[in-house]
Amino acid sequence: MSWAGPEEIYLSTSLASYLDRKLLVLLRDGRKLMGTLRSFDQFANAVLEGACERVIVGEQYCDIPLGLYVIRGENVVLIGELDTEREELPPHMIPVSEAEIKRAQKVEREASELRGTMRKRMEFLDFD
Amino acid sequence: MLFFSYFKDLVGQEVTVELKNDLAIRGTLHSVDQYLNIKLENTKVVDQDKYPHMLSVRNCFIRGSVVRYVQLPKDGVDVDLLHDAARREARGG
Numbered sequence: 001m002s003w004a005g006p007e008e009i010y011l012s013t014s015l016a017s018y019l020d021r022k023l024l025v026l027l028r029d030g031r032k033l034m035g036t037l038r039s040f041d042q043f044a045n046a047v048l049e050g051a052c053e054r055v056i057v058g059e060q061y062c063d064i065p066l067g068l069y070v071i072r073g074e075n076v077v078l079i080g081e082l083d084t085e086r087e088e089l090p091p092h093m094i095p096v097s098e099a100e101i102k103r104a105q106k107v108e109r110e111a112s113e114l115r116g117t118m119r120k121r122m123e124f125l126d127f128d
Numbered sequence: 129m130l131f132f133s134y135f136k137d138l139v140g141q142e143v144t145v146e147l148k149n150d151l152a153i154r155g156t157l158h159s160v161d162q163y164l165n166i167k168l169e170n171t172k173v174v175d176q177d178k179y180p181h182m183l184s185v186r187n188c189f190i191r192g193s194v195v196r197y198v199q200l201p202k203d204g205v206d207v208d209l210l211h212d213a214a215r216r217e218a219r220g221g
Contacts, residue, residue, distance in 0.1 A: 013165045
């Protein structure tokens with residue numbers, strides 16, 4: 001992010017316009033963090049206050065509070081401004097407890113690991 | 129510098145940014161910087177049902193390092209101009 005003069009601020013891709021707003025931050029590992037942007041720098045390192053992780057498994061979701069987070073910019077995929085006038089999630093989604101979502105995550109992880117090992121076995125057998 | 133200048137000229141056009149994590153976002157190009165970080169306005173996610181968390185996001189900042197493609201309207205590009213600029217860069221650079 002280049003240092004912009006006062007006129008250039010309107011065209012600048014600075015995160016300054018997102019300061020003190022509630023944001024959604026997508027990370028490279030697929031995590032979705034939400035919080036208020038308090039600080040940033042040219043690497044897109046960011047400080048999120050009141051951060052929580054929104055875990056979504058199928059139709060279930062849970063917001064796990066995290067507190068004050070410093071995010072290293074290289075992990076950032078996208079920073080989105082949440083429109084307060086719109087629903088953050090589709091209405092059919094069900095909020096569940098942290099324990100419940102962790103269980104659902106484990107099931108999903110095991111299912112995809114199983115798919116992975118099955119695929120490797122098939123590839124080894126060289127089925128066309 | 130070439131693509132930074134090129135994207136600066138595209139500000140205001142509707143583009144679709146496809147990210148390395150396969151997420152594709154359509155929106156109006158608001159701004160770009162030297163790292164080719166992109167700010168989009170009025171965004172709409174392609175395949176919205178797969179990304180429920182993005183439902184209320186209307187503006188976003190995309191880190192340049194995670195972009196795979198920027199899809200442009202066919203007539204949004206003056207290919208000859210770009211071609212000349214590339215040749216100039218190649219000669220000068």
